[in-house]
Amino acid sequence: MPNAMGDALDTIAAETVRQPLAERRLLHESAVDRLRDMIVQGVLTPGTKLNERALCEQLGISRTPLREALKVLSTEGLVALQPNRGAVVATLTEDRVREIFAVMGALEALAGELACRNMTADQLNEIRALHYQMLAHHARGELAPYFRCNQEIHLAIVEASGNATLVASYASLNAHVRRARYMANLSQARWDQAVAEHEKILDALGRRDAGPLQDLLKNHLGAKLTVVLAALGALADNAKETADAAYD
Amino acid sequence: MPNAMGDALDTIAAETVRQPLAERRLLHESAVDRLRDMIVQGVLTPGTKLNERALCEQLGISRTPLREALKVLSTEGLVALQPNRGAVVATLTEDRVREIFAVMGALEALAGELACRNMTADQLNEIRALHYQMLAHHARGELAPYFRCNQEIHLAIVEASGNATLVASYASLNAHVRRARYMANLSQARWDQAVAEHEKILDALGRRDAGPLQDLLKNHLGAKLTVVLAALGALADNAKETADAAYD
DNA sequence: AAGGCCCTTTTTGTATGCAAACTGCTGCTC
DNA sequence: GAGCAGCAGTTTGCATACAAAAAGGGCCTT
Numbered sequence: 356m357p358n359a360m361g362d363a364l365d366t367i368a369a370e371t372v373r374q375p376l377a378e379r380r381l382l383h384e385s386a387v388d389r390l391r392d393m394i395v396q397g398v399l400t401p402g403t404k405l406n407e408r409a410l411c412e413q414l415g416i417s418r419t420p421l422r423e424a425l426k427v428l429s430t431e432g433l434v435a436l437q438p439n440r441g442a443v444v445a446t447l448t449e450d451r452v453r454e455i456f457a458v459m460g461a462l463e464a465l466a467g468e469l470a471c472r473n474m475t476a477d478q479l480n481e482i483r484a485l486h487y488q489m490l491a492h493h494a495r496g497e498l499a500p501y502f503r504c505n506q507e508i509h510l511a512i513v514e515a516s517g518n519a520t521l522v523a524s525y526a527s528l529n530a531h532v533r534r535a536r537y538m539a540n541l542s543q544a545r546w547d548q549a550v551a552e553h554e555k556i557l558d559a560l561g562r563r564d565a566g567p568l569q570d571l572l573k574n575h576l577g578a579k580l581t582v583v584l585a586a587l588g589a590l591a592d593n594a595k596e597t598a599d600a601a602y603d
Numbered sequence: 604m605p606n607a608m609g610d611a612l613d614t615i616a617a618e619t620v621r622q623p624l625a626e627r628r629l630l631h632e633s634a635v636d637r638l639r640d641m642i643v644q645g646v647l648t649p650g651t652k653l654n655e656r657a658l659c660e661q662l663g664i665s666r667t668p669l670r671e672a673l674k675v676l677s678t679e680g681l682v683a684l685q686p687n688r689g690a691v692v693a694t695l696t697e698d699r700v701r702e703i704f705a706v707m708g709a710l711e712a713l714a715g716e717l718a719c720r721n722m723t724a725d726q727l728n729e730i731r732a733l734h735y736q737m738l739a740h741h742a743r744g745e746l747a748p749y750f751r752c753n754q755e756i757h758l759a760i761v762e763a764s765g766n767a768t769l770v771a772s773y774a775s776l777n778a779h780v781r782r783a784r785y786m787a788n789l790s791q792a793r794w795d796q797a798v799a800e801h802e803k804i805l806d807a808l809g810r811r812d813a814g815p816l817q818d819l820l821k822n823h824l825g826a827k828l829t830v831v832l833a834a835l836g837a838l839a840d841n842a843k844e845t846a847d848a849a850y851d
Numbered sequence: 852a853a854g855g856c857c858c859t860t861t862t863t864g865t866a867t868g869c870a871a872a873c874t875g876c877t878g879c880t881c
Numbered sequence: 882g883a884g885c886a887g888c889a890g891t892t893t894g895c896a897t898a899c900a901a902a903a904a905g906g907g908c909c910t911t
Contacts, residue, residue, distance in 0.1 A: 383895090406862080407862075408861090408862080416895080417895060417896045418896080418897090419894080419895055419896065419897090420896095422863090423671055423674045426631065426671045426674055427674050427677075431678060432771075438863090439862090439863060439864075439901085439902055439903065440862090440902090440904095441863070451768065454766045454768040454769065455768050457717070458713065458768050460713075461710060461712065461713040464709065465706065465708075518706065519699075519702060520705075521702065521705065524776070528772070629865095630864075630865070631864085631865090655892075656892080665866045666866080666893090667866065667867090668864080668865065670893090670894085686893090686894090687871085687873065687892085688873070689892070689893070852911100853910105853911090854909105855908105855909090855910080855911100856907105856909080856910090857906100857908085858905105858906090858907085859905085859907100860903105860906095861902105862902080862903070862904085863901085863903080864900085864902090865899085865901095866898085866899080866900095867896100867897085867899095869894105869895090869897095870896100871892105871893085872892080872894090873890105873892070874889100874890080874892085875888105876887100876888090876889085876890100877886105877887090878886090878887090878888105879886080880883105880884085880885080880886090881883090881884085881885100
């Protein structure tokens with residue numbers, strides 16, 4: 356045994372230099388994922404100028420895969436490309452949020468209908484499990500984990516439709532509004548109500564009762580829209596104040 | 604006047620060397636458009652391997668913008684990227700077509716509802732004009748122009764919803780099925796029936812009668828699905844025969 | 852002092868170069 | 882003869898190089 360640390364070092368080297376089994380991901384793909392996360396989680400706020408050189412350094416890649424990633428995010432709508440003038444994080448206007456929610460409403464309604472028809476018992480159980488996990492976060496007042504659970508439930512319902520195209524469309528639109536959602540400051544009353552709505556949704560799902568489920572989903576989404584718009588307004592006000600402060 | 608041809612030559616030079624006012628489009632953008640057209644119109648058939656060097660030559664660009672275009676088309680779902688193994692035109696399975704039609708059904712239903720509420724008189728008139736143009740093509744038995752008109756009408760209805768997000772989602776999905784649509788061989792009976800359905804759709808639109816309109820759109824799309832699936836089956840059979848012939 | 856012009860610097864868009872991965876073929880082994 | 886190792890050629894993924902466009906800044910003009 357020449358070196359007790361040999362194994363550990365080899366492991367690290369294998370992970371950093373070359374992933375043998377993990378089938379090393381392509382640079383532009385991981386760049387897309389990382390940038391998307393940064394945008395959705397609000398690290399990169401709407402309107403932020405995306406300097407290629409700076410992002411390259413931050414991600415440790417060259418401009419070629421970065422630019423490919425920006426093109427992808429642009430077709431996803433999260434980034435706006437201005438010819439010869441670079442990329443900026445797409446802004447979210449109130450109108451656009453309303454548009455997105457309208458489309459998501461149609462998609463969720465379809466998902467609910469299909470889920471009632473196609474959902475497996477396992478899928479239903481998983482949704483139930485996520486629901487109880489969410490209840491726990493609600494009881495403890497843990498907002499961020501609650502949001503994550505909440506998202507997973509909605510995604511699980513859409514996935515239970517068994518329609519991959521629907522899942523992709525829904526996920527793409529969802530990424531846009533999640534940006535605003537992360538900074539939503541739920542009142543306790545609205546939070547409690549949202550949980551109650553989820554209870555009813557789960558109930559309808561369990562009975563595979565498509566009609567009422569669609570109505571419940573629609574109302575739930577409508578309430579979410581109100582919350583998101585409020586968050587968006589608050590955000591805009593903050594930005595305005597900051598801008599005003601610059602003039603003081 | 605030193606040279607009578609001077610103006611013409613200058614014009615050509617200006618167009619080929621540098622577009623001054625037309626704000627020369629970016630190479631990767633036009634590449635996306637050209638490749639998308641080739642895929643949708645069936646020049647590049649599903650499963651075709653996309654060799655970068657060959658496409659570069661064909662489009663007269665280098666690999667960088669071409670690869671950016673492939674990434675974009677991949678996120679649109681029209682091509683599939685195989686890491687380290689290149690890109691192929693995405694295949695259209697029957698299941699996938701059914702999925703797409705299910706989602707498009709939900710989107711068209713929403714579009715119909717919103718159009719009844721938001722459509723301007725001008726938009727309705729434009730749809731009427733397109734409809735009559737389509738009737739002319741039907742009367743003359745001109746299939747390809749009929750399809751184009753047909754597409755434009757459906758897109759115009761979605762646009763009349765006033766929801767840009769809805770338009771984008773619809774257009775993206777529509778690109779996929781248009782591939783199959785181009786090779787659909789409509790029977791005269793089905794063709795006549797489709798025109799009759801359009802007549803009713805236009806009527807409901809004119810009355811801004813959302814409920815019946817949604818039903819009509821849904822039935823119309825269901826009939827289209829049948830036609831597309833038949834075309835897809837015929838295509839698959841052709842491919843199979845060709846493959847079989849190779850063994851003779 | 853305000854505005855515009857020109858020059859420098861930065862940034863973007865595209866082409867090219869290079870290394871790793873894949874493909875296909877030859878020849879060897881069993 | 883089937884199958885596999887190994888090598889040559891091709892293709893992909895990424896980095897870099899270069900040119901055109903935009904942004905910034907100083908100087909001059911008015």
